[in-house]
Amino acid sequence: MTSASLEKSPNVDDWLTVSSDNLITIRTGKVDIGQRISTSLAIIAAEELDIDYDRIHVERTQTGVAPDEGVTAGSNSMEQSATAIRAASATARHHMLLLAAKALEVDVNTLEVSDGLITSRDINRSITYSDLMEGKEFGIAVDTNAKIKVPSEQSVVGTKVVPKGLNEIVTGNFQYVHDMTMDGMMHARVVRPPHYHARLKSLDENKIKKLQLEGVKIIINGSFIAVAHEDEYRAIKARDRMAAAVTWNLADGLLVNDLYEALLSNPRVSHQLVDGVPDDEPIPKLGNPPDEATKTISARYEKPYIMHASVAPSAAFALAEASKIKIWCHSQGVYILRNSAAEALGMKPEDLVITHVPGPGCYGHNGADDVAFDAALVARALPEIPVLLKWTREDEHAWEPYGSAMVMELRGSLNRQGDVIEWSHDTYSDTHSMRPFPGPNGLGPGRLIGSRYMDPSVPPTPPQPTGGSHNGKFRNQDPLYTFPNRRIVKHLVKDLPLRCSSLRALGGYANIFALESFMDELSLEANMDAVDFRLMHLSDIRAKNVIEAAAEAFGWPGNNSKGVGCGLAFGQYKNIKTYAAVAIEVEVTDNAEIKLRRAVIAADAGHVIDPSGLIVQLEGGVIQAASWTLYEQVLYDRGGITSRDWDSYPILRFGNVPSIKTILMERPGKPFLGAGEATTGPTAAAIANAVYRATGLRLRRLPLTPEAVKLAALS
Amino acid sequence: MTTFTLLVNGTNHSFETDPATPLIFILRNQLNYTGPKLGCGLETCGACAVLVDGEAELSCTRAASEFEGKQIITIEGLSLNGNLSAVQQAFMDEGAAQCGYCTPGIIIAVTGLISKTSKPSDGEINEALEKHLCRCGSHANVIKAVKRLTAGGPNID
Numbered sequence: 001m002t003s004a005s006l007e008k009s010p011n012v013d014d015w016l017t018v019s020s021d022n023l024i025t026i027r028t029g030k031v032d033i034g035q036r037i038s039t040s041l042a043i044i045a046a047e048e049l050d051i052d053y054d055r056i057h058v059e060r061t062q063t064g065v066a067p068d069e070g071v072t073a074g075s076n077s078m079e080q081s082a083t084a085i086r087a088a089s090a091t092a093r094h095h096m097l098l099l100a101a102k103a104l105e106v107d108v109n110t111l112e113v114s115d116g117l118i119t120s121r122d123i124n125r126s127i128t129y130s131d132l133m134e135g136k137e138f139g140i141a142v143d144t145n146a147k148i149k150v151p152s153e154q155s156v157v158g159t160k161v162v163p164k165g166l167n168e169i170v171t172g173n174f175q176y177v178h179d180m181t182m183d184g185m186m187h188a189r190v191v192r193p194p195h196y197h198a199r200l201k202s203l204d205e206n207k208i209k210k211l212q213l214e215g216v217k218i219i220i221n222g223s224f225i226a227v228a229h230e231d232e233y234r235a236i237k238a239r240d241r242m243a244a245a246v247t248w249n250l251a252d253g254l255l256v257n258d259l260y261e262a263l264l265s266n267p268r269v270s271h272q273l274v275d276g277v278p279d280d281e282p283i284p285k286l287g288n289p290p291d292e293a294t295k296t297i298s299a300r301y302e303k304p305y306i307m308h309a310s311v312a313p314s315a316a317f318a319l320a321e322a323s324k325i326k327i328w329c330h331s332q333g334v335y336i337l338r339n340s341a342a343e344a345l346g347m348k349p350e351d352l353v354i355t356h357v358p359g360p361g362c363y364g365h366n367g368a369d370d371v372a373f374d375a376a377l378v379a380r381a382l383p384e385i386p387v388l389l390k391w392t393r394e395d396e397h398a399w400e401p402y403g404s405a406m407v408m409e410l411r412g413s414l415n416r417q418g419d420v421i422e423w424s425h426d427t428y429s430d431t432h433s434m435r436p437f438p439g440p441n442g443l444g445p446g447r448l449i450g451s452r453y454m455d456p457s458v459p460p461t462p463p464q465p466t467g468g469s470h471n472g473k474f475r476n477q478d479p480l481y482t483f484p485n486r487r488i489v490k491h492l493v494k495d496l497p498l499r500c501s502s503l504r505a506l507g508g509y510a511n512i513f514a515l516e517s518f519m520d521e522l523s524l525e526a527n528m529d530a531v532d533f534r535l536m537h538l539s540d541i542r543a544k545n546v547i548e549a550a551a552e553a554f555g556w557p558g559n560n561s562k563g564v565g566c567g568l569a570f571g572q573y574k575n576i577k578t579y580a581a582v583a584i585e586v587e588v589t590d591n592a593e594i595k596l597r598r599a600v601i602a603a604d605a606g607h608v609i610d611p612s613g614l615i616v617q618l619e620g621g622v623i624q625a626a627s628w629t630l631y632e633q634v635l636y637d638r639g640g641i642t643s644r645d646w647d648s649y650p651i652l653r654f655g656n657v658p659s660i661k662t663i664l665m666e667r668p669g670k671p672f673l674g675a676g677e678a679t680t681g682p683t684a685a686a687i688a689n690a691v692y693r694a695t696g697l698r699l700r701r702l703p704l705t706p707e708a709v710k711l712a713a714l715s
Numbered sequence: 716m717t718t719f720t721l722l723v724n725g726t727n728h729s730f731e732t733d734p735a736t737p738l739i740f741i742l743r744n745q746l747n748y749t750g751p752k753l754g755c756g757l758e759t760c761g762a763c764a765v766l767v768d769g770e771a772e773l774s775c776t777r778a779a780s781e782f783e784g785k786q787i788i789t790i791e792g793l794s795l796n797g798n799l800s801a802v803q804q805a806f807m808d809e810g811a812a813q814c815g816y817c818t819p820g821i822i823i824a825v826t827g828l829i830s831k832t833s834k835p836s837d838g839e840i841n842e843a844l845e846k847h848l849c850r851c852g853s854h855a856n857v858i859k860a861v862k863r864l865t866a867g868g869p870n871i872d
Contacts, residue, residue: 034814034851162807169815170803170822172750172790179749232744233736236756311754311762311850312816361814361851393755612810616856620813623852646759646848654844657854 005029005084009067010141012095015088016045018133022116024049025057026085029069030077031332032058034361035676036613037077038164043609044082047156048089048148050113051129058164061356063338071333071435073364073502075577075674082609082672090146092138099132151668157609165358177328177357180317182386186217187232188378189239191225191246192395193453195640196499198248199223207245211238218242219381222455226378228387239392253638255497260302260701263407263428266495269465273488276470276478276575284487286411290422293413295525301408301514302701304633305498307643308403309651312360313396314367318379319386324351325379329372330359333435337369340436340444341376344451344458352376363624365435365501367391367400373436373448397649398641399449402634403503404430405496406473408514418526420537424487427511429473431463431492434501449499460499465492470574475508476681479515480575481537497636505677508573509625512681513688513702516569520689521698530689531556534570542579542604542665543572549663550581550602560693563588564597567689569682578678579604579665582622584658586690592706592713594630594691596658599683604665606673614675615662621679622660627652629684630704719780723748724792734780739763741779742789750790750819754848761847764820765789771827771843790819793826801864802826809860813851821847825861834865 009015009029017025026045032038038058046053059066069081093113100118101108110122119126151157168174193199200223208218216238217228227242229235255262271278289296316329325347331337334354342349354372362368375389391399406429413422438444445451446461466472474490523533531551538544547570550556558566568583585597601618608614631650635642643649684702692698697712720729721738723746730741737756742748742765754762756775763775766788793800799807802825812818821844828835828843835843840861849857 036813163810165815166807166810166812167799169812169818170790170799170806171794172748172819174815175749176752176816178753179743181747231736231740233733233740309850310816311760311814311848312752313754358814360816363850390753393757393760616810616813616853619855620852623854624850627852645757646755651848651850652854654847654854654858655841657858660855 003080003083005067005069005080006087006142006144009084012088012092012138012140012142014067015085015142016092018129020130020134022051022128022130023055023057024051025059027059027066028081028085029061029067029335030072030081031061031356032164032358033072033330033332035617036163036610037072037081039161039613040078040609041082041085042164043156043161044086045089047154048086049093049116051116053156053161055116061334063334063354064350068335071336073332075573075677078609078672078674084142086148087144087146088142090148091140091143094146095138095140096129096132100127103127103132151607158611160612161610163613174358176312177317177330177359178312178315178390180328180357180388182319185386185388186228186230186382187235188226188228188375188387188389189235189392190374190389190395191227191239191242192399193223193248194250195254197251197253199251200225201247201249204245207241211241217382219378221377221381222453222457224377224450224453226374226389228378228382254636254640255495256636256638259304259405260407262496263405263493266493268428268491268493270489270491271465273474273478273490276474278465278467278474278490283489286424286487289413290485292415293421294416296411296413297521297525298409298411299518299521299700301410301510301517303406303510303513304702305402305405306503306628306632307397307634307649308363308366308400308503309649310360310362310366310396313391313393314371315359315388315390316372316375317357317386317388318375320379320383324353325376327352327354327372327376328357329354329375330357330362330368331372332362332365332368336435336437337372339438340447341373343438343442344373344445344448345376345380363504364403365401365503367396369436370399370449373450377450377454394644397644401434401499401501404432404473404500406507406510408510410514410518412518412522414522414526418528418533420481420483420522422485423479423483425477425515426489426491427473427477427507428491428493429507430496430500432472432500432502432506433466434461434463463492473507475506475511475574476571477507477511478575480540480543480572482539483537498634504624505573505680508571508677509628509680509684512569512571513684516571516682516685517688517700520567520692529557531568543570545665546570546579546581546602546604549665550583550600553602553661553663554583554600556583558585563694565690565692565694567686567691567693569685569689571678571681573674573678577673578675580618580678580682582679582682582686584683584686584690586687586694588691588694588709592709594687594704594709596626596656596687599658599660600663601660601679602663602665603675603678604667605675606667606670608664609672611664614664617676618662618679619660621677622683623652623657625680625683626687629687629702630656632703719783721779721782721787722785723787724789724795730779732779735778737776738765738774738779738782742774748789748791752816752819754816759846760817761820761824762817764823766823766827769827769830771824790822793822800826802829805860805864809856809863811853811856811860813853817847817849821849821857829865
């Protein structure tokens with residue numbers, strides 16, 4: 001089995017190194033963003049190397065050193081990096097056994113390994129991995145056919161381990177980029193314009209001089225303005241004073257037309273999908289329902305802009321020395337960032353060295369890349385001075401790239417037996433893909449927010465329709481159900497007001513919200529139980545199994561009376577990754593608040609490497625998606641983003657966390673499937689379906705706030 | 716500039732700094748206690764919580780000089796002897812963190828809570844944690860950790 005990761009980094013030495021005391025360092029292009037990928041990768045390496053898990057150290061990802069595995073995204077890390085590290089570890093073990101046989105002068109088949117100690121059954125002699133390999137290179141390619149353990153031979157995989165970094169986290173010793181220090185460093189803050197389209201008009205030179213006399217460094221590069229000082233609090237104060245020294249040309253401000261109307265009527269580029277993949281055929285018209293249809297219903301679902309809203313504002317550390325700039329940041333893709341940032345700065349990529357240092361959970365493309373570029377602009381203006389640039393809470397809320405607003409229009413027809421005999425789904429959305437990929441046509445720099453403001457400025461890169469399978473806005477748009485006569489169309493809508501990029505599950509969250517809400521609406525038309533209706537339209541046994549397991553553990557259909565209701569929804573992420581069914585019981589209070597009482601998740605992620613980590617990801621997905629679903633929308637007016645803090649952009653708090661029970665399907669030997677995004681869409685639909693059973697109200701516009709419930713009750 | 720003294724994790728430290736500087740910057744940048752986190756600077760997320768005379772309080776806006784004469788404990792101060800506190804151990808056992816940025820503040824809040832009431836009700840737990848935001852969704856495991864600590868075992872439903 002080969003992979004793109006191994007094609008780029010084919011050698012064992014690319015992936016692992018043995019040092020003293022049988023310590024193994026593994027390198028990966030996939031970064032840990034709180035999703036515990038380093039724990040899973042360490043388990044895989046420990047298993048194949050027959051070495052204690054605690055001896056595995058996962059090295060920070062650095063350009064020029066770590067394998068280039070693109071971006072840590074799309075629930076791909078297990079399939080890509082873990083597959084590569086498993087093969088590299090198995091190859092390394094085999095190689096070291098051959099070396100040991102030679103050193104011990106025994107037959108390789110007599111050797112056994114325990115925690116890196118290689119012993120021959122025939123003679124009373126042994127040798128360690130370190131004895132053989134310390135300070136040496138393997139000098140061999142990863143053998144993709146190297147024998148890997150079968151499930152019955154595994155002793156680490158599937159067990160509970162202490163997650164990498166957890167001890168440091170609970171003792172306050174985990175080092176985030178925000179905690180970095182260097183001698184002579186300065187703290188920097190950016191002075192932002194009121195909104196995207198504002199540019200520098202004039203500066204109050206007297207105020208600036210006063211700041212400079214107080215030791216504040218002022219960086220002005222076109223309309224990119226920042227301040228820096230040795231003392232962090234004084235840097236914060238200086239930012240406020242500098243903001244008062246700047247007058248902005250506000251231009252026309254943000255567009256404030258009706259958002260959902262704009263999604264349906266603005267210029268757009270449309271493609272139909274066949275098996276989840278867009279093609280260039282003409283868009284099929286939505287014609288009359290089939291003759292045998294006894295019922296046909298339509299519904300429109302709407303999702304606002306939402307934000308990643310990491311608890312830590314993004315931050316980066318940078319140092320410009322001679323012709324090089326070093327950056328430490330929490331980007332999910334250090335190589336693509338390096339290439340686009342270098343292009344924007346007019347540098348050679350190898351002169352920019354980017355190292356991943358942990359930051360907050362990011363859940364997609366948040367401000368991590370942007371702040372790294374901001375820090376580079378500041379560092380370049382302050383050569384030889386180490387700079388720690390932190391975005392403020394307001395920066396993060398108002399300037400991160402959001403998850404696009406979306407409209408989903410669905411139509412379905414049933415025959416007399418309740419079979420879905422026609423299915424149509426149009427999705428209208430801005431882009432979900434504006435990570436700083438270099439190119440095409442030199443467009444990489446325009447994907448970094450700072451480049452719009454520096455001189456010379458780079459215009460924002462216009463979104464392009466994406467291809468591939470289940471990408472961006474059309475992720476999970478094509479249902480896994482066995483519907484004939486599908487018409488699936490995606491529309492990339494232009495001229496929308498806010499900056500967008502990838503947010504956990506991309507379009508999959510809203511598409512599954514829509515299609516799984518619509519499944520419940522159709523099941524009612526068919527007079528069928530919502531679970532039976534889904535099972536009837538599935539042929540994939542693993543899909544059926546998670547739905548059945550969730551329904552059984554939940555006690556489906558559960559309690560549905562007097563303001564209490566239960567809902568269930570299903571999705572297989574991208575139709576190829578983790579299968580997840582989520583059942584939720586809600587209570588709708590007299591004040592129209594939706595209280596989450598309990599939830600059950602059933603998930604099939606293939607062969608489970610780290611069950612605790614998997615459960616945390618699945619449950620975290622439910623909680624985050626519940627927050628999006630109940631509370632969240634980015635608000636704005638002509639003057640800019642108005643969701644600028646936690647009061648104006650509330651998220652879910654401890655008081656509304658359901659009890660959660662998670663069932664993992666046992667699939668030993670099956671390929672492991674990415675799971676970090678799998679529960680988000682099903683959670684939204686399960687809540688909406690539960691609210692319907694509690695109140696009789698079908699809510700199709702997110703978020704499901706008390707105002708939305710009251711409005712639905714009135715109409 | 717004035718001189719003031721703070722008692723942090725059992726040790727007195729004197730500072731010659733703008734006394735209006737919020738406590739968190741003194742802890743992080745002068746004492747290198749980086750466990751308290753800057754999340755908002757507005758007292759709205761809980762990441763900066765420290766114990767002040769045993770109560771969980773936020774450190775991101777109030778002037779450091781206001782804390783003179785009080786006993787300040789940061790997350791690092793809970794395990795100064797190298798042993799995890801019972802609360803920290805419960806968070807380890809339940810894996811009650813993901814990215815971990817909010818975790819020190821939450822552990823401080825739970826420590827403050829159980830020092831007052833060893834068997835908090837669900838309502839008291841929610842109240843103590845209400846101002847603490849977690850974006851990764853580690854809430855379910857945090858609640859399990861608190862229950863493990865206060866009920867002598869994990870919360871099994």
